Amino acid sequence: MTSYLNITTNAGHSQKVEGATGNGYEEHDEALKYNNDYIEELRSYGVKVTNTTSEASSQNAVLVEQVKKANAVSKTGRLDVSWHFNSADKSATGVEVLYYDNAQKQLATDVSVALSKALGLRDRGAKQRKDLYFLANTNAPAILIEVAFISNANDMKAATTKRTAAVKAVAEVTTGKKTTSNPPTAKGVKTNVHETEFKNTKLYFAYDNEKNSYAKVLFRLSTSNSKYDEIPLYPSSVNGYYVVQAKTDIQLYSDSNLTKKYNRKITKGDQAVSKHLKHINK
Structure with a gap:
């Protein structure tokens, strides 16, 4: 093979x-x-x-x-x-x-x-x-x-x-690789949040280094057309994977100027699982 x-x-x-x-x-x-x-x-x-x-x-x-x-x-x-x-x-x-x-x-x-x-x-x-x-x-x-x-x-x-x-x-x-472990699931994880989490930068904001910046640009809320606030989250680790829960509703945008609203939102209380979320700054 x-x-x-x-x-x-x-x-x-x-x-x-x-x-x-x-x-x-x-x-x-x-x-x-x-x-x-x-x-x-x-x-x-x-x-x-x-x-x-x-x-x-x-x-x-x-x-x-x-x-x-x-x-x-x-x-x-x-x-x-x-x-x-x-x-x-x-x-x-x-x-x-x-x-x-x-x-x-x-x-x-x-x-x-x-x-x-x-x-x-x-x-x-x-x-x-x-x-x-x-x-x-x-x-x-x-x-x-x-x-x-x-x-x-x-x-x-x-x-x-x-x-x-x-x-x-x-x-x-x-x-050709085999793995023996599966990522944990968080109770209440919603499909649309999981989907949003993995939609890469095209739906959110451009960045230079994916490994270090992926999660930092993931959950953002605009306070104006020129300022971003990182959304506070509750992070916890399960076997190396991170489970986060949004503290507030989050509007997502498809452009860095925040002029085009994405048709899905992350709702307060929604959870998601990822290995990259450890990069989030609380």
Whole structure:
């Protein structure tokens, strides 16, 4: 089995081009949760990972940007991954992984098997697709993961409740690494907060050094258009992971000038779990 320690990964579509919808879910939002959790998991393995998610406003521009970002990374030992959700009639179910040519077939097969087991869904297997722009135009091996059918309520129940195990399974296959411990969960952790926590800098503020600054820019509240106040949090550590609880409601912005409000908020009392939260200054 080929192991990759240099991985680019993206959430299919974008905030402006959501992709498929069904059962109250939007494809990009759900793919983003998987993508960002996957990034977090890969980093815990010491793997080099690059987020190639696009914020473009048309599907063509999204694909071009994803490929451009991926190809800008050294192709030595590189794998390119794109997360998606399938859509069909309500009876369609299961996991499938798409690949370009036979060189990626075994990897796609292994990922599909592992993901279907983690989710408890039908394994639809690896499928060759030479017509997909992302697969055809990256200059390194690439796979496109269809996690589940957004049009199937049972699929989405599995995809949302078993995401941690699913991401871990994919990470283990793509890196060849095995882990024996799982991050703790905090009682009352809300999915939207967890999602927000892992949406990287594009939804919040730019910074130079992710390792040292990630958490410092995570929970911010503006007192004016030019001033930021860090939100006071209650931090506690559980086996090296940090659980935090917001002391107040937090409005998030998609630009550093605080002119564009993000449509989700962190609410007073919401909790989140992360390894990076130890960097927060109380």
